[in-house]
Amino acid sequence: MKVTEKEVAHVAGLANLELTAEESARMLHDLNAILSYIDRLNQMETANVQPLAQAPGLMIPGEAADDCARDDIEGGLRKSLPREEALENAPASDGTFFRVPKVIER
């Protein structure tokens, strides 16, 4: 067992998820299965392998990587959305702002 039920509850809490007892048990099982697989991967010799977090990471030429950055021009890549459109899919809005349940510090 890699993770305990308590850790599952903790991670679910961080992810804002409410799990039923049944879901929690399934998560426990799945997470442990994934971590067992990671254990197997960890047996690989990686001392001479560069870490790779992004798929195209190895494709960077010797030049500066901000070569693939954009220029600082308003609307350069794409224009901002009209406000109606920006608010369109929000569960709640007043036409000006997004509205959310009153924020209470947790």
Place this chain on the structure above:
Amino acid sequence: MVFKLPPDAPHLQYEPVIGLEVHVQLLTATKIFCSCSTRFGDPPNTNTCPVCLGLPGALPVLNRKAVEFAALAAMVLGCRINETSVFARKNYFYPDLPKGFQISQYDKPLAESGGIEVPTSQGNKKIGITRVHLEEDAGKSLHDGFAGSDTTAIDLNRSGVPLIEIVSEPDIASPQEAYEYLNRLKEILVYTGVSDCNMEEGSLRCDANISVRPRGQTTFGTKAEIKNINSFRFIRDALEYEISRQIEVLEAGGTITQETRLYNPDEGKTYSMRSKEQAHDYRYFPEPDLLPLLLNAKRRAEIQSMQPELPEALRNRLIAEHGISAQDAAVLTSNKMLADQFERAAKAAKNPKRVAGLVQNELMGRLKAKGLAIEHSPITMDGVALSADLVESGAISGKMLKDLYDLCFERSQDFPDVYEQTGRPQQSSDTSALEKIVREVFAANPKQREQYRGGKETLHAFFVGQVMKASKGQANPQLVNRLTRYPGRVPATGDKVEIEGRTGQFEVVSVDEEHWQAEVRPLAGADASELALWSLLRLVAY
């Protein structure tokens, strides 16, 4: 609010340890990962797009200018730029963070290991800078001002605005040092042009970590984090309060809780937010949608070459090049625009020292009396330069300059305008070479003077010729023509006079024979805007 403790009080046995985290908005036109505007004050939610709204499938594209500004800031703060830095997701839930994570940098920040010199009572002290990293800002939550509402309003215009976070070492040993550090930091960043550091608009925000420990102890005490402090002075006050609070708790046998506290400037107290019972667990991981940021030597050199002269260096150079005092230099470099203007003015003026002198002796006092910042001075540096040249060449006297400056402030107009409007007044004191010659010529020819005074108008040409001869042909003929219209006697107080080239009548208030000047006041119908002080040589018809 600071507790006043007697000199032998426990606070002397403790020392504070302070570290500051400063968030600074970069002066880009667009956000860090999308082309939406960063403009402050636009209508809510009008500068958003799928990227900064966190809509599914939207992908970030890095703003090159933000990288340049961040790297430039890191360089002027003495940091080493990492060739490779990595963006990371900082995961947490808050309504003004639409993606559910903030793109920041974590274990591989843009730059590390810098520091700046900060003035303290014991001379300059280096405050270390742990790191400088790039990140995006969150949106803005508006909790208040919606009466009766049980909802919070969210404006996402700020979501995705580029920030750098500047983390100091816990090198700061007093609230005053923290204050000085922030002022220096701001000065450097504003000079570099990477940020306006405007606290009212949220372009600079500061959190403070503070703990106390018994003097001599090398390990740190438990720290509290103070958030939401919106002025440098409040930060100093909040730290003063927090130090006293922590010492009191420890002296009473208690322990400090690691927590976030808010400062209430009205009460001068900090309050526990009582919110973070569990330690933050942001589950950072590398941002899969952005490549590692690579700044190779060539690119770093390019950015390095954008470095402007920093205030400290500029001050020293102004002192060395223009021979001005340290105080003058400090005032003139209080903002970059002013410093640039001064340099331009000083270079253009015949005597840079006089420019600096006029700023200190004539300009500053008048600004202070009017409660104006130097940025809002009616007299610009160009105006100061012109006035300095006029005094330098003897065209106007020091007294006339003062009068003209007063008039500039009265009319809220720059010196060149007022100088023109008052008809380019000429100095009439004995320091004016030409007037001196005119008087000498009159004195050397008493017979002709008497006849001239008696009404023999043809003698005017004689005097013009004599003066031109005496000045070896160097004098302005028009000026000579005017100046030699000497009426022949010194006016007395109460005389009604006219002024050459002016409309209306004036009454003589006082006469200064030594300098050939008379103070006049305008009578009905006269141009009341004229200067009160006139050369006797320009007074006629009395």
